[in-house]
Amino acid sequence: MIRVRDLNKSYPTRFGTKTVLDGVNFELAMGERLGILGRNGAGKSTMIRLVSGAERPTSGVIEREMSVSWPLAFGGAFQAQLTGIDNIRFITSIYNQDFDRNLEFVEDFAELGPYLREPVRSYSSGMRARLAFAISMIIEFDCFLIDEIGAVGDARFHDRCNHELFEVRGDRAMIIISHDAGYVRDHCNRWAILHDTKLTHFDDFEEAYGVYKELIGAEMRAKPVSIAYTNRARMIDSSQRAALTDERFRIHVQQGDWARDQRDWKKAQREYADALALYPYQRSYWTQHAHAAKEQDLHAQAEISYRTAVALGEPLADVEEHAAFVIAQQGDDDSAPPPRVPLPGVAAIQPPTRADYELMAWLFQSENNPRMQDVQSGLRDHASCDEMAAALIESASFASATWRGETDVEATLLQTAACLFGENLSNTARERLTDEIMPGDDVIASLAKAGAFAQWPRIRDSLNRLYPQMRDQSLERIH
Structure with a gap:
């Protein structure tokens, strides 16, 4: 059991004291998986670091009656000047493990190849996360702390992580935070929202997610977001990056993706449209918007969105066949030009x-x-x-x-x-x-x-x- 009582965490800043957590309480037993939703900067990662022991609370009590991992995808526990192998040897010795067995597992799982013999300071953040996750799996913790592990690696690596966590170790306790609400929904059996320093608990994901959307204003009419830029090319690049860090945008596309998976094309198109109303120069989801329109036989709308996606930089090869289909369905395949690709040079x-x-x-x-x-x-x-x-x-x-x-x-x-x-x-x-x-x-x-x-x-x-x-x-x- 993990018990958190009246947990508070504050940091001094030049503008005064910044309180991140205020009076947080919860208990976590074996087999319970607590998923936490919250805006960027709400304090989710801070709370996980406190539970792990990587940071100390300003006040309050954390009782641990089970072994707790470090935050998965968090490489702060590594000795940066040592190689990956030396870090495995060090952690193995602390937990009195078999080094040869652990090294074999990490080499196979992390797939770092010769980099495992290089200093960790030379690793990218993704490589550190792979190593951190692999090493976490060699220690049989009772509770795993998962901080955005879904953002690391490719689909194959995600599948291997999910197998090790939720199948091999499905009986353990877990605290999970992720920007992917679907990941939290699918892998947790309890949920909470961290907002304005307070943690609110829910037994039902849909209820929690509904409250979360209201808190960040996603249910309000979409308002466009101002982005600082100096030309069209930078505007497109800024939109790509800014959209993916905006909770409102992510919620709309997440719900669009869920609707798409359920083949609810009308809702999917609406959610993608709401996301693109915020960032109309964000190219990736124009393709998804077009696919949803195509599935409803809204061929003109689909054509517009395919043309927009390609003009903003989506590879023509990815949408050419779809665009040709919707143009042909309108009887214009001989007269309408294919989508046009962007050119080097000015906006005009x-x-x-x-x-x-x-x-x-x-x-x-x-x-x-x-x-x-x-x-x-x-x-x-x-x-x-x-x-x-x-x-x-x-x-x-x-x-x-x-x-x-x-x-x-x-x-x-x-x-x-x-x-x-x-x-x-x-x-x-x-x-x-x-x-x-x-x-x-x-x-x-x-x-x-x-x-x-x-x-x-x-x-x-x-x-x-x-x-x-x-x-x-x-x-x-x-x-």
């Missing part, structure tokens, strides 16, 4: 995406919800963002957006427009543009005055020719 020459079309529809047509068929035509008919933007400007429905500054969505659109059309601008000029634009201002005029559109020749030509005819006041010629 890149193939357009759904996110680009929606941004340009807002900017050049004051349209916040463009029709699906218009988006599809835009992505099919125009090889570059510059070409598509010029077509929108020269259409009969041209109307420059007026800045209202009322919503997070509009603020993100302005920031993205400043990035997309102002790649040539300095960071200072771009920030000044987004900070100084006032309600009622003409967004195109504001962008042009700041010096945007310099790398967009077709936009410049179209605006110089048409813009004065559409407004009472002329726009200065854009050079």
